[in-house]
Structures are given as C-alpha cells and as structure tokens.
Amino acid sequence: MSEMKNIKNLKEFSTSADRFEGANLLCPGCAHSIIVREVLNATNDDLILSAATGCLEVCTAVYPYTSWDASWIHIGFENASTAIAGAEAMHKALKRKGRLKQERDPKFVAFGGDGATYDIGFQWLSGCFERGHNMMYVCLDNEVYANTGGQRSSSTPIGASATTSPAGRVSYGEKMNKKDMLAIMAAHGAPYVAQVAPNKWKDMIKKIQTGFAANGPVYINAMSACTTEWKFLPEDTIAISDMATDSLVFPLYEIIDGTKLNITYRPKTVVPVEEYLAAQGRFKHLFKDEYKYLIKEWQERVDAKWDYLQRREEASV
Amino acid sequence: MADTMELRDIEVWDGNMAAAQALRQVQVDVVAAYPITPSTPVVENYANFLANGYIDGEFVMVESEHAAMSGCIGASAAGGRVATATSAQGYALMVETLYQASGMRLPIILNVINRALASPLNVNGDHSDMYLGRDSGWIQFDAYNPQQAYDLNFVAFKVAEDHDVRLPVMVHQDGFMTSHTAQGVKTLSDEVAFNFVGEFQPMNDMLDLDHPVTHGVQTEEDWHFEHKARQHNDLMTKVFPKIQAAFDAYEALTGRKYNIVECYDMDDAEVAVVCMGTSVETAVEVAKEQRAKGIKAGVVGIRVIRPWPFEQIAQAFQGCKAIAALDRSSPNGAPGMLYNELAGTLYNAATRAVLTGYVYGLGGRDLTKSLLNQIYADLVANAAAGKPTTALQQLIGVRGPKLEFL
Ligand SMILES: Cc1ncc(C[n+]2csc(CCOP(=O)(O)OP(=O)(O)O)c2C)c(N)n1
Numbered sequence: 182m183s184e185m186k187n188i189k190n191l192k193e194f195s196t197s198a199d200r201f202e203g204a205n206l207l208c209p210g211c212a213h214s215i216i217v218r219e220v221l222n223a224t225n226d227d228l229i230l231s232a233a234t235g236c237l238e239v240c241t242a243v244y245p246y247t248s249w250d251a252s253w254i255h256i257g258f259e260n261a262s263t264a265i266a267g268a269e270a271m272h273k274a275l276k277r278k279g280r281l282k283q284e285r286d287p288k289f290v291a292f293g294g295d296g297a298t299y300d301i302g303f304q305w306l307s308g309c310f311e312r313g314h315n316m317m318y319v320c321l322d323n324e325v326y327a328n329t330g331g332q333r334s335s336s337t338p339i340g341a342s343a344t345t346s347p348a349g350r351v352s353y354g355e356k357m358n359k360k361d362m363l364a365i366m367a368a369h370g371a372p373y374v375a376q377v378a379p380n381k382w383k384d385m386i387k388k389i390q391t392g393f394a395a396n397g398p399v400y401i402n403a404m405s406a407c408t409t410e411w412k413f414l415p416e417d418t419i420a421i422s423d424m425a426t427d428s429l430v431f432p433l434y435e436i437i438d439g440t441k442l443n444i445t446y447r448p449k450t451v452v453p454v455e456e457y458l459a460a461q462g463r464f465k466h467l468f469k470d471e472y473k474y475l476i477k478e479w480q481e482r483v484d485a486k487w488d489y490l491q492r493r494e495e496a497s498v
Numbered sequence: 499m500a501d502t503m504e505l506r507d508i509e510v511w512d513g514n515m516a517a518a519q520a521l522r523q524v525q526v527d528v529v530a531a532y533p534i535t536p537s538t539p540v541v542e543n544y545a546n547f548l549a550n551g552y553i554d555g556e557f558v559m560v561e562s563e564h565a566a567m568s569g570c571i572g573a574s575a576a577g578g579r580v581a582t583a584t585s586a587q588g589y590a591l592m593v594e595t596l597y598q599a600s601g602m603r604l605p606i607i608l609n610v611i612n613r614a615l616a617s618p619l620n621v622n623g624d625h626s627d628m629y630l631g632r633d634s635g636w637i638q639f640d641a642y643n644p645q646q647a648y649d650l651n652f653v654a655f656k657v658a659e660d661h662d663v664r665l666p667v668m669v670h671q672d673g674f675m676t677s678h679t680a681q682g683v684k685t686l687s688d689e690v691a692f693n694f695v696g697e698f699q700p701m702n703d704m705l706d707l708d709h710p711v712t713h714g715v716q717t718e719e720d721w722h723f724e725h726k727a728r729q730h731n732d733l734m735t736k737v738f739p740k741i742q743a744a745f746d747a748y749e750a751l752t753g754r755k756y757n758i759v760e761c762y763d764m765d766d767a768e769v770a771v772v773c774m775g776t777s778v779e780t781a782v783e784v785a786k787e788q789r790a791k792g793i794k795a796g797v798v799g800i801r802v803i804r805p806w807p808f809e810q811i812a813q814a815f816q817g818c819k820a821i822a823a824l825d826r827s828s829p830n831g832a833p834g835m836l837y838n839e840l841a842g843t844l845y846n847a848a849t850r851a852v853l854t855g856y857v858y859g860l861g862g863r864d865l866t867k868s869l870l871n872q873i874y875a876d877l878v879a880n881a882a883a884g885k886p887t888t889a890l891q892q893l894i895g896v897r898g899p900k901l902e903f904l
Contacts, residue, residue, distance in 0.1 A: 227707040229576070229704050229705070231572070238716065242712050242714070242715040242716055243716045243717075244715040244716065244721050245721070247715070249712055250710055251710050252704035252705070252706075252707075252710045252711050252712075252713075253710070253711075253713065254571075254575050254704060254712075254713040254714050255715070256568055256571050256595065256598050256602075257568070257594060257595065257598060259564070260564065260565065260568035260595070263530075263560065263565045263568035263569045263572065264568055264569075264571060264572035265572060266569055267528065267530060267558070267568065267569035267570060267571060267572025267573035267574075267575075267576065268572045268573060268575065268576035268704055268705070270528045270556040270558050270569065270572075270573055271527060271528050271556070271572075271573040271574075271576035271577065271578045271580075271705065272576060272705055273556050274528055274555045274556040274578060275577070275578055275705065277554055278527070278554060278555075280578075281705065282700075282703075282705065282706050282707070282708070283706075283707045283708060287705075287707060304561060304562065304565075305561075305564075305568065308560055308562070311561070312560075
C-alpha cells in the first residue's frame with residue numbers, strides 16, 4: 182500500500198528525511214532542487230527515479246558522488262521518460278514472475294527540463310503516456326536550456342532574451358509563444374495532469390500525492406525559477422515564484438482524466454504581469470518605449486488564459 | 499506461467515523465427531521493440547507467442563527504435579533479462595543509446611537483421627548497419643544462417659549476463675538472405691534452452707529497493723578515460739575466454755561447434771577469402787570447387803567481430819600467400835573495414851601474404867559464384883607474383899566501367 186507523508190509546516194518539511202541530498206552542484210537559489218525535494222518528500226514509498234540530461238542530472242550524479250538515496254538512472258537528453266517506463270515494465274514482469282527481491286511497489290518518477298520535455302524528448306514522453314505506464318513525469322520548467330547556457334526552448338515565453346533568441350538592436354528576443362504542454366498531456370487522456378510551483382508547496386504536495394495515487398501516467402509541470410538565466414538574485418527565488426503564481430503567469434490548476442479542470446490557487450491580490458517581468462533581467466529590454474506594447478499584450482494573454490481556465494472549471498470540462 | 503511450446507527436433511524456420519524462438523525460450527523479462535524490415539518478423543513472432551500464452555514477460559511496443567533501446571536500458575538497469583531486434587535505419591536511430599547501453603555495462607541482447615543504410619533507401623541485406631556499431635562497445639556475433647542465428651542467441655545471453663562481462667551483445671544475420679530464408683533448424687527443448695542460459699542473476703539492479711544505485715553518471719576529463727579504459731580492457735581480455743567457454747558448453751550440449759574465427763579448408767590454404775554473413779557459405783562452396791581444380795583455396799569467416807579476434811586471425815593465415823578481404827559496406831572514401839582490420843592484424847604477424855580488398859553486395863546484390871571464382875583467380879595470380887596484381891580495392895558486381903582504387 183502507498184504511504185504518503187503528512188507534513189504540516191515548513192519546519193517539519195525542512196527536517197523531513199531526504200532522499201535527495203543537499204550535497205549537489207546546483208546553483209544557489211535553484212528551484213529545481215526545491216521541487217525535487219518536495220516531490221520526493223510527498224511519499225514514504227520506495228522510489229525509482231530517472232533524469233534527463235540537463236542541470237539536475239549534471240549537478241547530482243558526478244562520479245564518484247551521487248546525491249540520490251533512491252535508485253536513479255540517466256541515459257540521455259530525450260529519454261528519461263522511456264528509461265523509467267522500461268524500469269516500470271521490468272517491475273511488472275518480475276512481479277508477475279515472482280522474482281522481486283522485496284514485495285514492495287515503488288513509485289516511478291522521471292525528471293526532465295523543459296528542453297527535455299517540450300522539445301527533444303516530446304516523442305518519448307508522448308509514447309509513454311499513450312502506452313499508459315504507471316509513472317510520474319515531472320517537468321522542471323525553467324523556460325530555457327539552462328545547462329548549456331541559456332538557449333531558447335519551446336517553453337521560452339515571448340520577449341524573453343535567450344542566447345539563441347537574444348534581444349538586440351532590432352529584436353525583442355523570443356518570438357514564439359510558450360507551448361501549452363498541460364493541454365497536450367491532458368489530451369493524451371492521462372489520469373492526472375497538473376501545474377505546480379515550489380513556493381506553493383502544500384498545493385504541490387497535494388498534487389504529487391494525487392498523482393502517486395493515480396493509476397497510469399501523470400504529468401506535472403513544475404515552474405522552476407532560474408536565478409542564472411532569468412537573471413535575479415539567488416535569494417529571490419521564492420519571491421519571484423510568488424510573483425509568477427500571483428500574476429497568474431503560472432496559474433496553478435489540475436486536469437483530471439484529460440477533461441475535468443480545477444483551479445487550485447486563486448491569488449487574493451493579483452500582481453500585474455509588468456511587475457513579474459520587471460523583476461527579471463531576461464525581460465529588461467521590454468521596458469524600452471518601443472517594446473512596451475509587448476508588456477500590454479502579455480497582460481492580455483494572461484488575462485485571457487485565466488478567463489479560459491475559469492470557464493473550463495465552471496463548466497467542469 | 500507461460501506455456502511450454504513443443505518443438506520438433508528440426509523445425510523449418512527462417513532467421514527471424516529462429517531468433518524470436520530463442521528469445522522466447524530464454525524467457526526474456528522485457529522486450530521493448532519497434533518494427534523495421536527485415537527484422538519486423540522477430541517482433542511479430544514474439545507478439546504472437548505473447549498472444550498465445552507462451553510469454554509471461556513484458557512486451558513494450560514503443561514509438562521508435564531510439565525508445566526501444568532506451569526502454570531496454572531502463573529495464574536492464576532495473577534488473578532482468580532484456581532483448582530487442584532492429585535493422586538499418588532503426589539501428590542508426592539507436593546509435594546514441596547503443597553507446598549508453600554498453601557504457602552502463604548492461605547485458606542487453608540486440609538481434610540485428612543486417613540491412614543497407616539509406617540513402618538511397620534499400621531494404622535488403624548489406625553490412626553497413628553492422629559496421630556502424632563497431633566502436634560502440636558491444637560484443638558482435640555474426641550468424642551465417644538461421645541455425646546459427648538461433649544458437650548464437652543462447653551464447654549471447656550467457657556471455658552478456660556473466661558478471662565478469664556485463665556487456666551487451668548483438669547477434670547479426672543477413673537481412674532476407676538469412677532472415678527470410680527458411681531452413682531446417684535443430685531445436686532445443688524449452689527446458690534445455692533455458693537451462694543453458696540459466697536464471698538471470700541481477701547486479702546493481704535498481705529494483706533492489708534496499709540497495710539504491712545510481713546509473714548513468716557524469717564523468718569529465720577526471721574519470722571518463724578510466725571508465726572507457728576499463729570497458730576496453732574487459733573487451734580485450736575477459737570476453738574471449740568467456741565466449742570460448744560458452745561455445746564449448748554449447749558444443750557439449752548440442753554437438754554444434756562454433757569458433758571465434760571460423761576456418762574452412764584453411765589448414766594448407768595458400769589463397770583465402772575472408773568474409774561474413776551468408777557470403778561465407780557461398781565462399782566455402784566455391785573454395786571446394788577451386789580445390790577440385792587443384793587450387794589450395796580456403797575461407798575464413800569472422801564469427802566474433804567485436805571484440806576483434808586479433809590472435810585467432812593472425813593464426814588463421816599462417817601458410818597463406820594471398821588473402822582477399824570482402825566488405826559488404828561502402829567504405830565511402832577509405833579501404834574497407836575488414837581490409838583495414840586484417841591489415842592491422844597481419845602487419846606484425848608471421849605471414850607476408852598479399853592482402854587485397856573487395857567491396858561487394860551493396861544493398862543486397864548477390865555475391866555470385868562467378869564473382870568468387872574471379873576473386874580466387876586474382877588471389878592465385880597475387881600468390882604467384884608475391885605482390886598485388888590488381889588494385890588493392892575493387893568494387894565487384896557493380897554495373898558500369900570497372901571501379902578500382904589504391
Ligand atoms: C541529443 C542531445 N542533444 C543536445 C544535448 C545538449 N544538451 C544537454 S542539456 C541541454 C539543455 C537542457 O535544457 P533543459 O531540458 O531545459 O534542462 P535545464 O538544464 O534547463 O534544467 C542540451 C541542449 C544533449 N545532451 N543531447
């Protein structure tokens with residue numbers, strides 16, 4: 182039987198036994214590590230983990246060290262999903278054949294950055310979801326290829342300056358809108374899809390636990406503020422994350438069985454998108470006069486999306 | 499429990515069925531696969547076994563060959579018996595993961611039904627896919643007919659899963675010429691076949707929940723070389739004794755003898771052809787005809803391509819005066835792979851045989867007996883002259899003006 186942790190407050194959280202060690206090479210202020218701890222801390226069950234090539238992987242398993250106190254595998258950039266699906270298939274086979282060393286059912290969790298998820302690993306992820314493996318896929322969405330120095334991904338939002346879509350004399354940076362991964366993963370008919378943010382840790386743990394209880398593939402899109410590429414001070418990670426959720430740039434919601442959408446967090450005071458943008462170096466150029474219209478468009482897009490989410494929630498679809 | 503399949507002593511199987519039956523008999527725990535001609539029937543046959551209750555492992559039909567090998571890697575690291583099959587473009591798509599599988603020391607078995615690599619697109623058998631993986635850190639066996647495709651799978655599992663080896667193994671067979679050509683195959687009963695390979699013994703298995711492990715780490719200039727050196731060292735020193743022991747055990751069980759390098763009429767051979775796959779059988783037949791004409795002709799078939807059998811090759815040609823290396827893959831601007839490997843092997847060996855190379859059979863074009871007779875005629879001339887009388891590289895069996903180089 183599954184055993185979920187019941188952590189009441191941050192103090193308890195901070196002292197809860199870790200299967201992800203603080204001894205890692207991630208940047209100070211990196212949200213990836215906060216998210217990973219929150220995911221792993223949601224359960225007492227055994228865990229089998231995978232990670233895609235990216236910041237999390239290169240910073241946590243540098244031979245001869247490892248930060249992982251649960252079995253963990255990394256193969257490549259695009260196949261963290263299939264790596265864990267393979268392990269899950271083996272568990273099923275050995276269970277059926279009576280060859281498991283311990284009669285316990287672990288949880289299978291894959292981690293990938295947005296590059297690994299939205300871009301290069303999309304086909305592998307889609308395949309795993311179509312086949313219905315019992316696994317959770319957590320996208321650490323920092324909207325950029327951070328590990329390789331800040332190139333754009335299809336999660337990079339319009340107007341952000343990335344090294345392959347830099348702002349310049351005649352460019353405002355990224356031209357494309359962020360891909361809607363949640364809708365796409367929900368369209369696979371997955372039993373559970375949700376967006377989470379590390380600052381809203383109770384909401385997050387609840388969603389992770391719902392995901393662990395689900396039967397089938399679960400997709401979690403975790404907003405991961407990146408001090409290095411978003412360009413803010415390391416101590417501001419949670420403050421920036423608060424702005425992201427409170428401006429509704431990253432609305433928190435879940436989609437059950439591919440159809441039923443619930444909003445799980447409604448900010449008491451909605452922060453203007455402009456404030457969120459102004460707090461990050463990657464959007465600095467948008468505050469020039471000629472690009473201010475983009476900030477207005479940003480706000481309109483966020484409002485429209487929020488409106489859409491509310492209508493879906495109301496209609497229970 | 500899966501049902502046992504009652505087999506006749508001799509079944510009429512093509513190479514694909516032979517490989518699929520071997521996978522069934524060793525009770526593979528996870529097969530993750532994707533179809534591609536000409537290896538598709540391996541996967542289809544396996545799916546049929548599953549649908550009829552002969553398999554109780556997991557069969558994961560993934561969405562690409564890259565995913566097939568990725569799933570195999572995850573499954574193998576989890577701790578169980580794993581296998582798959584592919585050809586050509588599928589193999590090429592897998593290449594990234596081939597290196598990852600061997601670097602992580604995972605005993606996966608890959609049946610490669612050899613096929614030409616595009617472009618131009620071609621579904622027939624040549625060795626360009628086989629050659630593509632030769633630096634990937636896998637052990638590579640080559641089967642020349644369906645019987646061997648069957649037998650070598652058992653040997654492959656036994657060697658790969660040995661805890662001193664822990665390396666993945668490819669079992670190659672020629673697309674269509676072996677994979678789709680039914681022949682009599684002497685079978686093992688399910689029980690005897692399984693017992694030859696034995697229960698899978700896990701090592702560093704992720705599913706040992708009380709002993710977590712980390713697979714697929716990062717190493718840079720500080721440790722990468724040591725990892726690669728260790729893998730290379732194991733391939734160079736540990737693998738051949740294990741293969742030989744497995745061949746011996748298999749011979750004791752079945753009476754069928756395999757050698758790391760297969761020598762046919764080589765004891766007193768003065769001229770020899772070296773080749774792989776179905777060509778070996780044709781060459782053996784032609785060599786016999788040459789012998790009837792008084793020419794001391796022999797054939798060497800490479801059974802283990804990786805690791806490269808340096809010592810066995812050097813020994814095979816001791817009395818030889820002229821050797822032809824036959825490559826069934828376009829070297830695209832270089833001597834052929836077999837030519838180069840033989841040259842490297844023989845340069846410091848006792849033999850001073852003349853070595854020439856031939857590129858043949860691309861995209862499944864037949865290697866005819868008349869082509870082989872021509873090669874032997876070249877070899878006889880080379881042996882008499884004590885030096886090459888032809889170009890070092892000839893393309894044979896291709897239309898248009900004669901193409902020869904070097
Ligand atoms: C097949 C392949 N292509 C490209 C790379 C180079 N690469 C490694 S990590 C990475 C970016 C990772 O970005 P993301 O997935 O967003 O994760 P992050 O590092 O931001 O957490 C890239 C481009 C690779 N390792 N493999």
